[in-house]
Amino acid sequence: MAKKAKTLEYVEPIGARVLVRKDEPKRETRGGIALPDAAEIPTITGRIVSISAQIENDEDVPLRQYDKILFHPKNAIPVDLEHDNQLFVVPVEDVVAVFRREAGGDED
Template sequence: MSSQAAAIPKSVETVKKLIPLFNRILVKRADPPKESKGGIVLPDNSKTKILRATVIAVGPGTRTERGEQLPMCVKPGDEVLLPDYSGTKVQLDESETYFMFRESEILAKFE
């Protein structure tokens, strides 16, 4: 193993092995702010649901009735806007939680 491979956290290696199928997208939600803009530390129960996420992995896309592959609108690394109540929670290890969405559920992409 090279020194670069040894430096990669195990959770990142696990995520790299997870490939979404069809038009599904694996995302990691942005962390909620730990303190307010004024510097007040926020308790865990007052944190709001974060609707912004980073795309981690994408599937190959759907196929038309003719069998043609439709390309995905997002790629790994893109910042996207998520709906309030949707997606499937994916727990790959104890420390990281990811969410799986269909491409049609993603509301927008940030530029």
């Protein structure tokens, strides 16, 4: 009898969208001040899990898989794939920043 291959479910964004895993909310500031649960910050950070084919082929949109981004959650659509899921489909126009590290060059 042939073994049935295990299939994994995944989400592929369509159009000008990216799939983002939201970072855990910070409960404390760097100075150690505890933040109440009701404190909502209008933009949140996360990592791009996957990007749509449209974004991948658009040279004007500098987003790539695994980029850390800052995004506005207003139009983010939650993806209910896991019980503790933090995945969101985010329109590209709601991505407000990408975190980049400058490559350390040789000093002359």
